[in-house]
Amino acid sequence: MSLKRNILDLRKRKDEVLKGGGEKAIEKQMAMGKLTARERILYILDEGSFHEYDMFVEHVARDFDMDKMKLHGDGVIIGTGTIYGSPVCIFAQDFTVAGGSLGLMHARKITKIMDHSLKMRVPLIGINDSGGARIQEGVNSLAGYGEIFFRNTLASGVIPQISVILGPCAGGAVYSPALTDFVFVVNNISKMFITGPSVIKTVLGEEISMEDLGGAKVHAEVTGNAHFYAESELECFEQIKKLITYIPWNNTQKAKAIEPAKPTFKKKIENIVPVDAKMPYDIRDIIKAITDNSDFFEVMEYFAPNVVIGFGRMEGETVGFVCNQPKVLAGVLDCDSSDKAARFIRYCDAFNIPIITLEDLPGYLPGVDQEHAGVIRHGAKILYAYSEATVARITVIIRKAYGGGYIAMNSRHLRADFVFAWPTAEIAVMGPEGAANIVFRKEIAEAEDPDAMRQVKIQEYKDKFANPYVAASKGYIDEVIEPQDTRRILLHALKVSANKSISGPKKKHGIPPF
Numbered sequence: 001m002s003l004k005r006n007i008l009d010l011r012k013r014k015d016e017v018l019k020g021g022g023e024k025a026i027e028k029q030m031a032m033g034k035l036t037a038r039e040r041i042l043y044i045l046d047e048g049s050f051h052e053y054d055m056f057v058e059h060v061a062r063d064f065d066m067d068k069m070k071l072h073g074d075g076v077i078i079g080t081g082t083i084y085g086s087p088v089c090i091f092a093q094d095f096t097v098a099g100g101s102l103g104l105m106h107a108r109k110i111t112k113i114m115d116h117s118l119k120m121r122v123p124l125i126g127i128n129d130s131g132g133a134r135i136q137e138g139v140n141s142l143a144g145y146g147e148i149f150f151r152n153t154l155a156s157g158v159i160p161q162i163s164v165i166l167g168p169c170a171g172g173a174v175y176s177p178a179l180t181d182f183v184f185v186v187n188n189i190s191k192m193f194i195t196g197p198s199v200i201k202t203v204l205g206e207e208i209s210m211e212d213l214g215g216a217k218v219h220a221e222v223t224g225n226a227h228f229y230a231e232s233e234l235e236c237f238e239q240i241k242k243l244i245t246y247i248p249w250n251n252t253q254k255a256k257a258i259e260p261a262k263p264t265f266k267k268k269i270e271n272i273v274p275v276d277a278k279m280p281y282d283i284r285d286i287i288k289a290i291t292d293n294s295d296f297f298e299v300m301e302y303f304a305p306n307v308v309i310g311f312g313r314m315e316g317e318t319v320g321f322v323c324n325q326p327k328v329l330a331g332v333l334d335c336d337s338s339d340k341a342a343r344f345i346r347y348c349d350a351f352n353i354p355i356i357t358l359e360d361l362p363g364y365l366p367g368v369d370q371e372h373a374g375v376i377r378h379g380a381k382i383l384y385a386y387s388e389a390t391v392a393r394i395t396v397i398i399r400k401a402y403g404g405g406y407i408a409m410n411s412r413h414l415r416a417d418f419v420f421a422w423p424t425a426e427i428a429v430m431g432p433e434g435a436a437n438i439v440f441r442k443e444i445a446e447a448e449d450p451d452a453m454r455q456v457k458i459q460e461y462k463d464k465f466a467n468p469y470v471a472a473s474k475g476y477i478d479e480v481i482e483p484q485d486t487r488r489i490l491l492h493a494l495k496v497s498a499n500k501s502i503s504g505p506k507k508k509h510g511i512p513p514f
């Protein structure tokens with residue numbers, strides 16, 4: 001064959017594969033409001049940057065008439081490309097081909113690109129849209145999942161791993177996303193569950209829709225399995241691209257810095273916190289008052305909103321924020337918010353992202369529900385994550401810092417590098433009201449006017465403890481700062497921490513309260 005004919009033959013073969021599962025299946029995909037696997041990849045990556053591999057891979061199954069079946073690309077597309085010039089590895093399951101179900105060769109394609117991303121130390125993006133283990137391929141499908149989970153774990157903390165749920169992700173398949181760093185979901189499109197509605201109906205006799213069982217909102221708000229929620233696939237792709245700009249390619253690098261910029265937030269930082277310490281405010285206003293361009297890219301916005309986490313930039317460099325949110329449950333720590341904060345702290349630590357903690361909380365949430373849900377175990381995660389983190393860690397105590405909450409939110413005692421406090425900070429074992437009722441119980445009970453005496457004692461306690469100066473006198477906080485100086489002081493602390501280098505005792509690994 002002449003070269004020209006060879007090329008024509010190659011093009012013909014490629015065109016055939018590009019048909020995916022065929023017109024009807026693509027129409028069905030579109031009718032569900034979904035893009036095709038290839039369209040998704042092309043939307044996420046820089047124009048013209050996608051290079052596809054293993055296009056001609058075929059399945060090798062022979063049972064259940066599979067030998068008569070042609071499955072283009074075996075239901076998954078893999079390749080490399082760039083996002084704003086940064087290289088990434090990517091795979092996208094193609095639901096139009098046998099429901100994106102995972103058989104032996106499908107899994108081999110995924111594990112090939114996973115190995116590549118780990119070897120090349122670049123982020124991995126996986127788009128999940130699949131009916132799960134390919135039923136006809138039996139144990140080979142299960143083996144495929146095991147190979148993926150093993151690699152997810154191996155790559156954890158080495159390269160960023162991003163999962164995008166754009167269709168069903170059912171049964172054991174959900175454990176790959178769960179092992180990755182960030183999970184993206186889209187309203188009405190993402191469905192994630194271990195056992196589907198039909199199994200639930202059979203076993204428990206309960207009727208539930210896929211949406212109510214494991215739709216995007218469920219995972220963004222209730223389970224905490226999702227980190228980013230979007231209303232459309234295109235919005236989701238913009239979120240992915242934005243995330244890529246905030247994180248490094250791997251754990252030996254820092255995120256790329258961008259042009260420094262001043263905050264643009266209109267409100268003055270000194271006017272954000274209400275004078276009355278019982279009044280709420282939005283901690284995100286303080287973040288926006290100090291970050292470059294007042295930009296804040298929130299992670300897990302809708303789950304456990306009493307703690308706010310996310311990325312911002314200070315003089316062009318990425319920082320992670322871990323903050324109490326006084327607007328929700330007074331910013332308490334509970335099971336979910338502890339999990340949320342702890343995992344993010346570990347992410348930032350693994351990928352060389354300094355952590356700024358903004359603190360305003362009355363402590364851990366009291367109550368039987370929390371105790372029985374394991375607030376001891378969950379609450380310990382945040383202590384562990386901070387104590388273990390070796391990146392620069394800076395705390396600003398805005399207002400309340402009571403009890404275990406004071407210790408947990410990156411206190412000096414957990415080896416924060418810098419602890420600053422606003423003059424409004426109240427650092428004590430517990431709030432003045434509760435403390436006065438316990439410490440001065442006798443005097444209050446015996447007083448002629450117990451209520452008046454209680455107020456006197458609360459004030460006495462406030463004057464003595466509910467301020468930053470007792471902690472400052474012991475060196476537990478480094479500096480009491482004026483709110484309007486916060487950004488300048490943080491920038492300096494970040495600058496002097498840039499080459500921080502510490503190491504702990506030699507060990508195989510710790511045993512965190514998972």
Ligand code: HXC
Nearest residue numbers: 098099101130131132133134135142145168170171172173
């Ligand atoms: C083989 C599958 C498949 C599967 C879907 N298909 N899932 N083929 N193995 N697991 C095929 C269908 O036969 C169909 O082929 C095509 O994909 C499209 O599927 P539909 O059912 O027509 O689509 P839809 O109505 O949108 O329903 C999607 C679905 C449903 C809800 C995902 O297909 C479904 O329930 N699939 C099975 C889900 C499941 O139980 N998976 C196994 C989970 S256990 P044709 O040729 O008709 O177009 C598991 C264990 C992993 O994953 C354990 C790892 C540790």
